[in-house]
Amino acid sequence: MRANRRLVYAVVSSGLAIVFALLVSAVILAVSGNNPFEAYGQMFEYGVRVDSLASAVNRAVPLYFSAMAVALGFKMGLFNIGVEGQYRIAVLIAAAVGAAIALPGPLHVLAIILTAMAVGAAWSGFAGYLKVKRGVHEVISTIMLNYVATGMGAFLLANWLRQENPPGDLVIKTPEIPESGRLPSLNQVLEWVGLDPGRVNLYGMAVLAVVAGFGFHVLINHTRFGFELRASGASAGAARTAGIDPGRMVVLTMVISGAIAGLVGMAHLLGFFHRYTIDFPTMLGFTGIAVALLGRNHPAGMAAGALLFGWFDRATQILDLRGIPKEIVFILQGVILLSVVVAYAVVEVRIRAAESRAVTGALRPGAEEES
Amino acid sequence: MSLAIELVGITKRYPGVIANDRINLAVREGEIHAVVGENGAGKSTLMKILYGMIPPDEGEIRIRGEATTMSSARDAIEAGIGMVHQHFMLAEQMTVLENVILGAEPRQGLKINFEEARRRIVEISGEGALDADQMVEELSVGEKQRVEIAKVLFRGAQILILDEPTAVLVPQEVEELFVSLRELRKRGVTIIFISHKLDEVLEIADSITVIRAGRTVATADPRQISTRELAELMVGAELPTAETRQSTVTDQVLLQAEGVGTLSEDGDRWVIEDISLRIHRGQVLGIAGVEGNGQRELVDILMGLRPADSGRVLLGGEDITGMSTLRRREAGIGLIPADRHGRGLLLVSPLWENAMLGYQSQPPFTRGWLVDGVGARRRTEDVVDQFDVRTPGVEVKIHALSGGNQQKLLVGKEMLATPQVLLASHPTRGIDVGAQAAVWESIRAARAEGLGVLLISADLDELIGLSDTLMVILRGRLVATLDPGQVTPAELGSYMTGASQ
Numbered sequence: 001m002r003a004n005r006r007l008v009y010a011v012v013s014s015g016l017a018i019v020f021a022l023l024v025s026a027v028i029l030a031v032s033g034n035n036p037f038e039a040y041g042q043m044f045e046y047g048v049r050v051d052s053l054a055s056a057v058n059r060a061v062p063l064y065f066s067a068m069a070v071a072l073g074f075k076m077g078l079f080n081i082g083v084e085g086q087y088r089i090a091v092l093i094a095a096a097v098g099a100a101i102a103l104p105g106p107l108h109v110l111a112i113i114l115t116a117m118a119v120g121a122a123w124s125g126f127a128g129y130l131k132v133k134r135g136v137h138e139v140i141s142t143i144m145l146n147y148v149a150t151g152m153g154a155f156l157l158a159n160w161l162r163q164e165n166p167p168g169d170l171v172i173k174t175p176e177i178p179e180s181g182r183l184p185s186l187n188q189v190l191e192w193v194g195l196d197p198g199r200v201n202l203y204g205m206a207v208l209a210v211v212a213g214f215g216f217h218v219l220i221n222h223t224r225f226g227f228e229l230r231a232s233g234a235s236a237g238a239a240r241t242a243g244i245d246p247g248r249m250v251v252l253t254m255v256i257s258g259a260i261a262g263l264v265g266m267a268h269l270l271g272f273f274h275r276y277t278i279d280f281p282t283m284l285g286f287t288g289i290a291v292a293l294l295g296r297n298h299p300a301g302m303a304a305g306a307l308l309f310g311w312f313d314r315a316t317q318i319l320d321l322r323g324i325p326k327e328i329v330f331i332l333q334g335v336i337l338l339s340v341v342v343a344y345a346v347v348e349v350r351i352r353a354a355e356s357r358a359v360t361g362a363l364r365p366g367a368e369e370e371s
Numbered sequence: 372m373s374l375a376i377e378l379v380g381i382t383k384r385y386p387g388v389i390a391n392d393r394i395n396l397a398v399r400e401g402e403i404h405a406v407v408g409e410n411g412a413g414k415s416t417l418m419k420i421l422y423g424m425i426p427p428d429e430g431e432i433r434i435r436g437e438a439t440t441m442s443s444a445r446d447a448i449e450a451g452i453g454m455v456h457q458h459f460m461l462a463e464q465m466t467v468l469e470n471v472i473l474g475a476e477p478r479q480g481l482k483i484n485f486e487e488a489r490r491r492i493v494e495i496s497g498e499g500a501l502d503a504d505q506m507v508e509e510l511s512v513g514e515k516q517r518v519e520i521a522k523v524l525f526r527g528a529q530i531l532i533l534d535e536p537t538a539v540l541v542p543q544e545v546e547e548l549f550v551s552l553r554e555l556r557k558r559g560v561t562i563i564f565i566s567h568k569l570d571e572v573l574e575i576a577d578s579i580t581v582i583r584a585g586r587t588v589a590t591a592d593p594r595q596i597s598t599r600e601l602a603e604l605m606v607g608a609e610l611p612t613a614e615t616r617q618s619t620v621t622d623q624v625l626l627q628a629e630g631v632g633t634l635s636e637d638g639d640r641w642v643i644e645d646i647s648l649r650i651h652r653g654q655v656l657g658i659a660g661v662e663g664n665g666q667r668e669l670v671d672i673l674m675g676l677r678p679a680d681s682g683r684v685l686l687g688g689e690d691i692t693g694m695s696t697l698r699r700r701e702a703g704i705g706l707i708p709a710d711r712h713g714r715g716l717l718l719v720s721p722l723w724e725n726a727m728l729g730y731q732s733q734p735p736f737t738r739g740w741l742v743d744g745v746g747a748r749r750r751t752e753d754v755v756d757q758f759d760v761r762t763p764g765v766e767v768k769i770h771a772l773s774g775g776n777q778q779k780l781l782v783g784k785e786m787l788a789t790p791q792v793l794l795a796s797h798p799t800r801g802i803d804v805g806a807q808a809a810v811w812e813s814i815r816a817a818r819a820e821g822l823g824v825l826l827i828s829a830d831l832d833e834l835i836g837l838s839d840t841l842m843v844i845l846r847g848r849l850v851a852t853l854d855p856g857q858v859t860p861a862e863l864g865s866y867m868t869g870a871s872q
Contacts, residue, residue, distance in 0.1 A: 221742075222741060222742050222744070223740050223741055223742060224731055224732065224737050224739075224740050224741070224742060225740065226742075227724065227727065227731055227737075227742055228731060230717075230720070230724075231717055231720075231724075231728060231731075234717040234718070234719060234720060235713070235714075235716065235717055235718070237710070237713045237714045238713070238714050238715055238716060238717055238728060239728075240676065240696070240714075241674075241676060241696070241706065241708055241714040241715070241729070242696075242697075242700075242728045242729035242731065243695065243696035243697030243698075243699070243700050243729060243731075243732075244697070244731075245695065245696075245697070352719075352768075352770065352771075355767070355768055355770070355771045356770070356771040358763070358767075358771070359762065359763055359767055359771040359772060
């Protein structure tokens with residue numbers, strides 16, 4: 001009964017928050033001299049095309065991994081802001097490794113993915129180590145490690161990992177990963193069901209994202225580690241009293257979170273770029289924080305949030321062509337996030353009160369109150 | 372004599388439950404009026420109504436004959452009603468004077484008139500009763516309570532509500548409190564005294580109102596009623612006792628501490644020092660002491676939650692000083708923590724996860740790395756059944772349960788896990804008389820099966836009644852070993868405060 005109530009509240013409040021955000025953005029559009037109805041109409045028309053939907057999924061996949069990496073930390077009260085740095089250093093090194101080794105098909109891909117996870121885990125685990133051994137707050141260390149990752153990545157790319165470009169090619173990049181180290185697109189599958197995504201290639205990583213989502217659910221809700229993680233987040237004192245070692249949990253959580261963060265760049269790397277270049281997408285780690293908040297750290301909620309953000313990202317591409325600033329998407333995302341967070345806080349209070357009343361109501365008169 | 376407060380037909384409903392059902396209460400001017408009742412009888416609700424914190428659905432509040440509606444504690448204060456809560460609300464790092472005037476500072480222009488404040492405090496609490504310039508953190512519990520009372524009187528209260536004021540005090544302090552309450556009565560202050568310690572009620576009260584299941588069941592004259600009669604009115608049934616009779620103590624030592632001590636955080640002082648004790652199979656070892664004398668640290672060392680800076684801990688002869696908390700739990704040491712909310716519960720988690728906490732590495736809660744949802748729920752249902760946890764089910768989030776029911780779950784999950792040794796801090800704190808008896812019974816039964824118990828409690832009757840051996844802890848040291856069959860609560864109290872040294 002309670003699970004359902006929570007679900008209904010979550011869906012309704014998110015829905016209202018999105019409507020509210022659309023209204024606010026509409027006002028901003030109108031104030032800046034654009035017709036909001038026209039803008040939204042364009043976005044919708046363009047956004048429901050098959051190629052746009054496939055592209056939206058492609059954009060959602062990295063955000064989903066990023067959100068799960070953040071959410072895992074959130075579950076025990078750790079704020080891993082370092083997903084940004086973790087995935088960027090991970091994808092760089094994985095790209096370089098992928099181009100340097102030669103393995104048969106699936107193994108090659110697996111090696112690249114595992115490399116990325118290991119690098120992400122190490123980068124994030126270092127922040128966990130600092131917290132436990134040196135008392136450095138993870139917010140500070142992960143933010144700082146983002147800068148270190150950016151700087152170190154640029155250095156490694158420029159000096160050691162770049163390919164020798166032919167004269168005239170000024171883009172700094174790692175060598176290309178051979179065919180065996182690429183993940184096929186899912187367009188074939190779409191064609192079987194009669195959909196044609198045109199020039200967009202639906203990333204194969206989408207499958208892994210779905211699997212990871214289920215894995216996340218199992219890990220959090222059905223394993224001892226997940227229980228210890230949630231217990232530590234819910235009450236550090238109670239967890240410690242129950243024999244859960246807080247230091248071990250911090251390091252372990254940061255390591256797993258970092259490993260998931262390592263997967264963030266894989267969709268773009270294995271499905272499109274096949275190399276790391278200086279124009280590889282950035283900011284996916286930070287947007288992941290937003291998606292985790294939006295999805296309440298729940299695998300299904302975060303999937304919905306990632307798809308929503310991915311869709312907005314794609315759908316607003318059309319606005320530029322119509323002379324409407326597509327930056328409206330950032331306003332939209334920002335307002336959605338703010339209103340959802342506020343809505344959740346309000347709803348949580350209501351839910352708790354409702355739960356108390358439900359229990360009181362189910363018991364005999366006079367057996368309530370007092371503690 | 373005229374009535375200071377009259378409550379007529381006060382009713383407060385929550386969905387599905389009536390917390391107060393047409394309650395009547397008449398308190399005469401200048402008397403000490405006790406309100407007694409079990410946990411959950413509706414005392415708290417009634418006092419919250421009287422103090423303006425929640426509005427009644429029906430009924431009338433008359434203050435000195437005048438019908439009054441209050442919508443906040445501020446209104447109550449203005450009407451001359453003051454409340455002293457069970458948990459003190461004092462700024463530890465401020466002086467007595469500053470605490471008393473905080474928020475009601477007498478002013479002179481823009482400046483605080485400290486002279487005026489000082490004069491009034493002396494006037495309120497009597498010459499020499501309180502040192503106005505002492506830091507609150509240096510005060511004893513009894514003194515802090517006096518500051519709380521002074522705070523309320525300073526704001527002009529003529530009607531004082533005391534919520535379980537003796538729960539935190541040792542017997543000597545209770546006596547001092549009663550002396551000052553009688554003093555206040557002489558000055559015409561009306562006092563409403565909430566308690567379930569009946570002998571104290573009989574000693575101090577001029578009249579008594581008994582509440583049961585949300586209703587006023589009786590008003591009594593303390594000169595004409597016995598503790599037992601009063602208790603039966605309160606419970607509506609016959610009474611349990613804490614007494615353990617025949618001894619089941621064996622010579623087999625289960626848990627042993629040898630000269631353990633632990634340093635304060637800055638390392639310059641022993642918080643507990645040179646403590647040695649043995650818990651035998653089938654023995655309840657009671658630790659008596661005023662809260663904050665090292666009980667918590669002792670439990671933490673035994674449980675591995677705090678390193679021992681000296682000495683060692685042995686379980687069944689094996690040195691476990693460096694063993695982790697989890698390993699100790701697996702080895703059969705159970706724990707009922709003193710701080711239920713801070714260390715015992717995951718408030719927003721369901722009952723069954725709370726039952727699993729501490730046993731997450733053992734069946735029936737987990738199998739290897741996987742949580743056994745079925746086994747965990749079944750075990751929790753057993754706890755709920757056997758310990759009478761009042762809940763609609765095990766999926767309920769535990770914050771929705773009353774404190775007493777939360778406590779029953781905490782006790783029950785430890786008992787059903789059949790530990791060798793149980794470290795029980797205040798096992799019956801906050802639970803009502805009936806459930807208290809059930810907890811005592813289960814401890815007694817487990818003791819007969821060979822369980823060794825370290826019992827820490829503020830309830831001296833419980834300590835004396837359940838323990839086979841009593842030790843007294845004072846300022847981090849064990850200062851006396853007593854025979855619970857011989858000692859009286861008053862004697863115990865004097866050991867606890869160091870008066871008997």
